[in-house]
Amino acid sequence: MNTYSSFQIIGPKMIGPSSSHTAGAARLGKIVSKLIKGEIKSVKFLLHGSFAKTYKGHGTDRALMAGLLGMKEDDENLRHSLEIAESKGIKYEFIETDLKEVHPNTVKFIVTQENDELVELMGSSIGGGNVKVIEINGMKLEFVGQYPTLITRHLDSPGVVARITKILSEHNINIAFMSVYRQDKGRDALMVIESDDKLEQELVGAIKDSTNNIKEVYIIDSL
Numbered sequence: 440m441n442t443y444s445s446f447q448i449i450g451p452k453m454i455g456p457s458s459s460h461t462a463g464a465a466r467l468g469k470i471v472s473k474l475i476k477g478e479i480k481s482v483k484f485l486l487h488g489s490f491a492k493t494y495k496g497h498g499t500d501r502a503l504m505a506g507l508l509g510m511k512e513d514d515e516n517l518r519h520s521l522e523i524a525e526s527k528g529i530k531y532e533f534i535e536t537d538l539k540e541v542h543p544n545t546v547k548f549i550v551t552q553e554n555d556e557l558v559e560l561m562g563s564s565i566g567g568g569n570v571k572v573i574e575i576n577g578m579k580l581e582f583v584g585q586y587p588t589l590i591t592r593h594l595d596s597p598g599v600v601a602r603i604t605k606i607l608s609e610h611n612i613n614i615a616f617m618s619v620y621r622q623d624k625g626r627d628a629l630m631v632i633e634s635d636d637k638l639e640q641e642l643v644g645a646i647k648d649s650t651n652n653i654k655e656v657y658i659i660d661s662l
Contacts, residue, residue, distance in 0.1 A: 459544050460497035463564025468506020470584055471548045471560045473659045478553040481530035488543030491535035500533050578629050580620045586633035588659040594652040595621045595628040602649045612636045
């Protein structure tokens with residue numbers, strides 16, 4: 440007969456003292472890692488509310504960096520993530536700030552890639568290791584990372600959504616939730632599709648090849 444501790448039952452398996460401040464933080468970093476193409480030159484972590492006040496004591500700083508380096512919340516190397524980042528030549532800065540009307544455990548990542556392009560993401564750790572992403576590259580959106588997730592950045596034009604959903608159907612992908620967000624008519628839009636099924640990387644090429652209006656395609660594994 441297997442025995443389980445209360446922490447295994449009510450919270451995630453993790454390194455660190457807090458499901459919100461360490462496990463959730465690592466999961467947010469892991470999502471950002473999926474948006475990055477190539478190596479990281481530098482990163483700024485803008486910390487809001489409780490994150491800003493307690494990030495050193497609860498290991499939030501190490502958890503955020505660990506996730507950004509691709510580690511999961513239970514990785515033994517999480518506690519050494521800052522040293523690992525330094526060994527890779529990654530410059531980093533933790534900045535206490537006010538991100539306005541957001542959850543107390545919120546962080547904004549500003550990542551500079553090796554090609555000098557920026558990746559920005561804002562998300563919140565909402566308890567029990569659960570997270571919610573609320574902004575990518577300045578565009579408002581919302582997803583929680585509990586399902587395999589497909590994100591596209593595309594030109595807001597007729598037929599783009601239909602092409603993407605057709606490709607998913609051809610790959611026997613069932614859509615659990617879908618949302619589309621846009622800056623303005625005819626400008627950049629983001630589509631978030633949360634799936635019941637595993638999303639293979641081959642979908643990225645198929646979607647990009649389907650129309651010239653697709654700018655970026657990202658696949659984020661369920662957390």
